[in-house]
Amino acid sequence: MRIADATTFESTLDFAKEQDRLDPLSRFRGKFHLPTDASGKPLIYFCGNSLGLQPKQTEAYIQQELNDWANLGVEGHVDATNPWMPYHESLSAQMAKIVGAKSHEVVIMNTLTVNLHLMMVSFYRPTKKRYKIIVETDAFPSDKYAVRSQIKHHGFDPDAGLIEWKPRPGEQLCRLEDLEALMQTHGKEIALVMVGNTNYYSGQYYPIDQITTLGHEHGAKVGIDLAHGVGNIQPNLHENGPDFAVWCTYKYLNSGPGSLGGCFVHERHANNKDINRFTGWWGHNKQTRFNMRHEFDPIPGAEGWQLSNPPILSMAAIKASLAIFEEAGMDNLREKSIKLTGFLEFLIDSLKDDRISIITPRNPELRGCQLSITVREATKDFHQKLTDAGIISDWREPDVIRVAPTPLYNTFEEVFEFVTRLKRILN
Incomplete structure (x- = not known):
């Protein structure tokens, strides 16, 4: 039945x-641990869109790393039960299934807005004629702050450089045809279409495939904020083809307050070493990473955007949750x-x-x-x-x-x- x-x-x-x-x-x-009232009765928790509940196995996953740290010290990087050096790699395959990507297109690192800035360093390359960014009008405030600061950083007026895709008067939801009209009007000026695909306020899901096609037809790069989409809808990032996507893991992915974010870079950019980016040693070629005198040589794929070695305790909580998603499907x-x-x-x-x-x-x-x-x-x-x-x-x-x-x-x-x-x- x-x-x-x-x-x-x-x-x-x-x-x-x-x-x-x-x-x-x-x-x-x-x-999962369920919040309870004073009598011990479970509350009705409908707030996973803000902070997901804690998986019961999270404690054991984190305790494993604490034990290995206590017993092994620095040798845990190679000898831990889950060696720390490649720890982030173990999350990529499961995370890729959730967002509909290939493993090398995905990496867990930093936090959402940090990743958004890193992606805009690479994919927002404004010129005097093409410098504007489109966002949905009710984008999460952090996205607007980040976008406006990037426009300003490049020497442009944020008020002129930010274009908002708005609902029509008297309506609450954005219409795709209105985005199409904006692109027809401003297309030659648009450098980046940056949309939060599942709107935090209205709950509206914006079609990634159509938005990506539209942006690319007008010569713009396309980025997606999946903060309210990852673990909720199925974004099929590889097939739908945006240039990049970013997300957090503490909402529907249940990784704990303020936990790490995730990042997707489409494989068409995987081997392009000439893409402008902010760099750090953990994005460097793994074979020569510890030979400290080499010039930066980016790892192909999303890993090449990493800056620092991964925070294992936070990743352990993500690992615990992703195991549940893997089991559930x-x-x-x-x-x-x-x-x-x-x-x-x-x-x-x-x-x-x-x-x-x-x-x-x-x-x-x-x-x-x-x-x-x-x-x-x-x-x-x-x-x-x-x-x-x-x-x-x-x-x-x-x-x-x-x-x-x-x-x-x-x-x-x-x-x-x-x-x-x-x-x-x-x-």
């Missing part, structure tokens, strides 16, 4: 429990996510309360697991009532509650209970 889809949803607790019973991924919930997780979020949408619609609206696209192919819900005339006090009712979600000004049922550890019953408590607060 298979989990129901949107055509057969029912707004009952028995139905939700039956879906959980039929869920082939239900066992993965037991692999992104195809399976995406299938459940569509149904779980679809059930949430169905139940909210079933309330028939005109105070509530969903700004996230209705088409499951144009969103991840997050629904962004507005409650007319609500303030942050309304969100506090949800928190007091045992629901961990996220409030974004001026009036959006972001709710993200995550397929690895959330259940259909939790979705039902969330809407039940929401209805109670509304009444």
